[in-house]
Amino acid sequence: MKNVLKALVALIMLVPGYLLVVNAFKSQDDITGNPFGIPFDRLSISYLTATLSDPNYSLVRAYLVTALFAIAVNVLSLAVSAPAAYVIARGTRVRHRALLGLFLLGLFIPSQVLVIPVIYVLKFLGLMGTVTGFLLYETTLTLPVSMFLYVAYIKTLPRELDEAARVDGAGPIVTFWRVILPLMRPAVATAVVLHTIGVWTDFVNPQIILGPGSALYTVTTSVYAAIGRYSTDFTVVYPNLLMAVAPVLIFFVLLQRNIVSGLTAGATKG
Amino acid sequence: MSHAVLLTPATVMIALFMLAPIALAAYLSFTDWDGLSPNPQSVGWDNYAQLLRDSDVGHAAVVTLIVTVVGTLTCNIAGLGLALLLNGPGRLNGVLRAVVFYPYVIGPIIIGFLWSAILGANGAIAHVLGNAGHSPLPFLSDPTWAVGSIVAVVVWSQFGVNVVLYLAGLQTVPPALHEAARVDGAGRWQTFRSVTWPMLAPSVTVNLVLVLVGLLRVYEIVLALTNGGPAGRTNTFAFLILSESFRTNHLGYGAAQAITLMVVIAALALGLTALRRRAEDAVSA
Numbered sequence: 001m002k003n004v005l006k007a008l009v010a011l012i013m014l015v016p017g018y019l020l021v022v023n024a025f026k027s028q029d030d031i032t033g034n035p036f037g038i039p040f041d042r043l044s045i046s047y048l049t050a051t052l053s054d055p056n057y058s059l060v061r062a063y064l065v066t067a068l069f070a071i072a073v074n075v076l077s078l079a080v081s082a083p084a085a086y087v088i089a090r091g092t093r094v095r096h097r098a099l100l101g102l103f104l105l106g107l108f109i110p111s112q113v114l115v116i117p118v119i120y121v122l123k124f125l126g127l128m129g130t131v132t133g134f135l136l137y138e139t140t141l142t143l144p145v146s147m148f149l150y151v152a153y154i155k156t157l158p159r160e161l162d163e164a165a166r167v168d169g170a171g172p173i174v175t176f177w178r179v180i181l182p183l184m185r186p187a188v189a190t191a192v193v194l195h196t197i198g199v200w201t202d203f204v205n206p207q208i209i210l211g212p213g214s215a216l217y218t219v220t221t222s223v224y225a226a227i228g229r230y231s232t233d234f235t236v237v238y239p240n241l242l243m244a245v246a247p248v249l250i251f252f253v254l255l256q257r258n259i260v261s262g263l264t265a266g267a268t269k270g
Numbered sequence: 271m272s273h274a275v276l277l278t279p280a281t282v283m284i285a286l287f288m289l290a291p292i293a294l295a296a297y298l299s300f301t302d303w304d305g306l307s308p309n310p311q312s313v314g315w316d317n318y319a320q321l322l323r324d325s326d327v328g329h330a331a332v333v334t335l336i337v338t339v340v341g342t343l344t345c346n347i348a349g350l351g352l353a354l355l356l357n358g359p360g361r362l363n364g365v366l367r368a369v370v371f372y373p374y375v376i377g378p379i380i381i382g383f384l385w386s387a388i389l390g391a392n393g394a395i396a397h398v399l400g401n402a403g404h405s406p407l408p409f410l411s412d413p414t415w416a417v418g419s420i421v422a423v424v425v426w427s428q429f430g431v432n433v434v435l436y437l438a439g440l441q442t443v444p445p446a447l448h449e450a451a452r453v454d455g456a457g458r459w460q461t462f463r464s465v466t467w468p469m470l471a472p473s474v475t476v477n478l479v480l481v482l483v484g485l486l487r488v489y490e491i492v493l494a495l496t497n498g499g500p501a502g503r504t505n506t507f508a509f510l511i512l513s514e515s516f517r518t519n520h521l522g523y524g525a526a527q528a529i530t531l532m533v534v535i536a537a538l539a540l541g542l543t544a545l546r547r548r549a550e551d552a553v554s555a
Contacts, residue, residue, distance in 0.1 A: 002355060005355060006355060006356075006362075006366060009352060009366070009369075009370065010366060010369050012426070013369050013370050013372070013373075013426070013430075014369060016384055016385065016388060016426075017372070019384075019387075019388060019394055020384055023387075023394075031394075031397075032392070032397050033397070033401070034397075034398075034401070035393075035394035035395075035397050035398060036394070036398065079279070080279040080280040080283060081280050083275075083276035083277070083279075083280070084276060084277045084279070084280035084281065086276060087273050087276045087277050088277075099277070099281065102284065102289075103280075103284060105288075105536075106284065106288055107483075108483055108532075108535050108536045108539045108540075109288065109292070109532060109535075109536075110486070110487035110508060110531060110532065110535060112487055112489045112490075112508050112512060113487065113508055113511055113512070113528045113531055113532065114288065114291055114292070114528075114532075116295070116511070116512070116515050116524065116525075116528060117291035117292065117294045117295040117298070117525065117528070118287055118291045120291070120294055121286065121287065121290055121291050121294065125286075136283065136286075136287060137287050139283065140283045140284060140286075140287035140288055143280055143283065143284055147280070171272050172272045172273055172276060173272045173275060173276065176276060197374070197375055197377075200377070201375070201376070201377025201378070201379070201380075202377075203377070203378075203379040203490050204489065204490065204512070220377065220379050220380070223379075223380065223383070224379065224494075227383055231386075232392055234387065237383065237387050238387065241380055241383055241384055241387075244380050245375075245376050245380055248375045248376065248377075249372070249375065249376075251375070252368075252372060252375045253368075256368050256371075259371075259375070260367070260371065260434050263374075263431065263434060263435075264434060264435060264438040267435055267476050267480060268435070268438065268472075268473075268476060
């Protein structure tokens with residue numbers, strides 16, 4: 001009974017993935033004729049390579065752009081949130097707790113809706129449609145989770161570390177940089193995993209802030225642009241979707257344990 | 271002084287890109303701004319009053335409510351149920367955990383497109399049925415079916431996260447308690463009811479709030495799966511806000527919708543957390 005249930009769940013979860021992989025190698029006739037079948041003698045890799053050579057939405061370029069965005073957001077997020085988390089975690093005053101509350105409020109703000117008034121702010125700053133504007137907003141969206149993780153983690157580090165550094169004549173900045181930050185590695189790893197997945201799968205923000213006008217596509221926006229035009233041509237749909245998820249699936253298989261434990265920490269620390 | 275150096279960058283970012291936009295939207299929600307005029311006129315609560323009369327908003331609210339309530343319950347029941355099944359050592363359990371979890375890394379927009387290729391009028395299931403001589407099922411073309419399809423796809427893509435979080439929660443139940451219950455002659459159901467369930471109270475809170483907040487803002491899956499159709503019948507609230515904001519120039523009204531959604535999400539999340547606190551206190555008592 002238990003095993004029947006498990007098998008059933010596995011089937012429901014895996015069938016869409018199976019269709020995604022198999023149909024990326026099939027012709028339109030083979031897909032519509034028998035979506036679940038594998039016509040071994042007629043499989044072709046040409047549909048996948050076509051997604052790479054599409055001059056309008058080059059997926060190779062999109063991979064590169066998205067990966068650079070993910071790196072930039074992670075670096076920026078760590079650079080601004082870890083120092084602030086240190087002060088808040090060590091602070092004892094009401095204003096420290098109030099500030100943390102302000103950051104955590106962001107956990108409940110729907111970013112898809114917030115982005116509309118953000119457009120006005122970006123326009124005012126002259127950053128609408130720019131990579132800088134996009135990265136600043138995307139990084140801001142990571143701050144609530146980062147602060148949540150980092151404050152909780154720093155609170156577990158003994159205050160004697162700070163005291164010892166102070167006796168040695170170090171100020172808060174040096175203490176943070178030399179003593180605290182090197183110890184934060186596990187929490188940083190968790191944040192990096194969550195934010196990388198967040199940036200890679202984000203669609204609304206690059207679509208709206210960078211827009212079709214900037215000609216700068218991430219993986220999700222380029223797949224959206226490619227599929228939007230040919231949604232009934234399955235030799236475009238399946239290969240594009242497979243190419244979009246292939247890197248994250250490899251990332252997932254390699255780092256599955258870290259992703260799962262990171263997510264658990266992200267939802268329960270504090 | 272040096273504390274200020276450490277605090278300022280993060281505070282400025284959250285102020286500029288979260289608090290200022292919310293304040294701006296709150297201000298605009300009381301005006302008739304069209305996106306162009308330099309001096310928007312105050313209209314008092316008119317936009318909010320219009321919201322209550324707007325049948326599109328009413329319909330989107332109902333769809334959002336259905337998706338949220340049914341989705342939250344299903345994700346949590348399925349998530350906890352499967353976590354109980356998978357709780358224990360064994361390679362197979364680890365593999366299954368990964369199998370239910372993988373949609374999380376694929377992301378909602380790709381999931382929406384994949385399922386639309388499966389459920390659509392020209393999709394995989396329609397062809398299988400057609401080849402067998404059946405007429406296709408209106409998964410995405412009938413309003414009622416389409417809302418059901420959205421709920422199903424949302425649950426498919428999200429409940430793996432709940433499985434993982436409930437598994438983590440189950441790890442915190444001391445094995446000694448189960449042992450004690452068994453010695454006292456408690457059956458399986460009784461052990462769950464009086465030991466596992468109360469000990470899981472904090473996990474239940476986290477899972478409920480997380481899914482609730484996530485589902486109230488469902489957007490990408492709707493965009494890729496139904497694009498709000500047929501005829502706007504599967505518009506969720508977030509979808510309506512985004513599509514209206516770019517189609518019309520009633521930006522004051524759009525801001526009122528956005529503020530309403532934010533207030534509803536914050537109120538429900540905080541309310542649910544407060545309600546659950548009693549159940550959690552029972553554990554520590």
